[in-house]
Amino acid sequence: KQEVTQIPAALSVPEGENLVLNCSFTDSAIYNLQWFRQDPGKGLTSLLLIQSSQREQTSGRLNASLDKSSGRSTLYIAASQPGDSATYLCAPEEGGSEKLVFGKGTKLTVNP
Amino acid sequence: NAGVTQTPKFQVLKTGQSMTLQCAQDMNHNSMYWYRQDPGMGLRLIYYSASEGTTDKGEVPNGYNVSRLNKREFSLRLESAAPSQTSVYFCASSLTGTGDYEQYFGPGTRLTVT
Numbered sequence: 001k002q003e004v005t006q007i008p009a010a011l012s013v014p015e016g017e018n019l020v021l022n023c024s025f026t027d028s029a030i031y032n033l034q035w036f037r038q039d040p041g042k043g044l045t046s047l048l049l050i051q052s053s054q055r056e057q058t059s060g061r062l063n064a065s066l067d068k069s070s071g072r073s074t075l076y077i078a079a080s081q082p083g084d085s086a087t088y089l090c091a092p093e094e095g096g097s098e099k100l101v102f103g104k105g106t107k108l109t110v111n112p
Numbered sequence: 113n114a115g116v117t118q119t120p121k122f123q124v125l126k127t128g129q130s131m132t133l134q135c136a137q138d139m140n141h142n143s144m145y146w147y148r149q150d151p152g153m154g155l156r157l158i159y160y161s162a163s164e165g166t167t168d169k170g171e172v173p174n175g176y177n178v179s180r181l182n183k184r185e186f187s188l189r190l191e192s193a194a195p196s197q198t199s200v201y202f203c204a205s206s207l208t209g210t211g212d213y214e215q216y217f218g219p220g221t222r223l224t225v226t
Contacts, residue, residue, distance in 0.1 A: 034215060043202060044155075044217040089155070091215075098143065098162075098208040099170070100215060102155040 002027040002094040006103035013080055014111050021075040021106045023090030028068045033092040034100060035064050035075050044089065048075070080110045113138050116218035118203050124224045125193045133188040133221050135203030143208040144186035145215070146170075146178060148199040155202065161186055162208065193225045 003026045013019055025033075031052050036044040048057045048064040050073070056065040063076040073090060087107045091100040119134045137144065146158040147170075157170030161180040175197060177189045186205075190197060201221045206213040 032213065036217075043219040044204075046214055046216060049214045091155075098206075098213060099145075099157060099160060102147075104152070104154040 002030075002092060002101040004090060004092060004101055004103035006088075006090055006106050008106060009104070010107040010109075012109040012111065015080060015082060017080050017110075019077050019080055019108070021077070021088050021090075021108070023073040023075070023092075023103055025071045025073075025090075025092045025101075027092075027095050028071050029095050030068065030093040031096060031098075033064075033066055033073050033090065035062075035073075036089040036091065038087045038089060038105070040086075047088075077108075080108075082110045082112050084108060085110050115139065116203055116205055116216055118201075118218040118221050120221060121219065122222045124226065125190075126226055127194060129193050130189065130191050131193065132190075133201055133203075133223075134185070135187065135218060136185045137203075137205040137216070138184065139205060139207070139216065140183070141205035141207045141216075142183070143206045143213075144180065145204040145206075146176075146186070146188045147202045147204065148172065149202060149220075150199050158188065158201075190223075193223075195225045197223065198225045199223060 007022045035047045050066040061078040087105040089105045090103045094101045116137045145160040147155045159178040161167045203218045204215045206215040
């Protein structure tokens, strides 16, 4: 069974700082991994989808990497802004099932 | 496109009452999912449907039933609500079978069972 761990559980940084969110998973037999953002009281917004054939994906100030062999993914946020404050969720697929398994998230606060 | 829509947004039930949560997507996706989100537990899959007419259990199916009415709609029914089913429920959809899928989520339904 796929298990997902996200470290740290919470992070508070000053505006402008570059930061890295970590995700580890136990089953490396995945096709895809997806990163989401969730604002308080809202649904999930997809940020990046990394296919197993890719090592990284970029969207604006966000860069996500995937190392299947070590069961790790990282989300890099450059030049953080207060609007980046949210909970970030990592979700690798479960063993080729096309179903996602979610970590508990990292709650990010960017202070002005 | 509206994406994934869910109704209702909020609901309060008494123990033993029944209700159906509705979900619809307009992206022509084949797969649809129901999750629940509880504090400290993360999102957990309740049921999913890989295509019209098929449904399968996820991690926490007990106390729920689902219906894939057509390609667009996937409903979740609580037959006899219990306080343990107090949660936020999310519906999602994706285009699977292509090896390149992305799940899209609805805004959620906040359910309280008293």
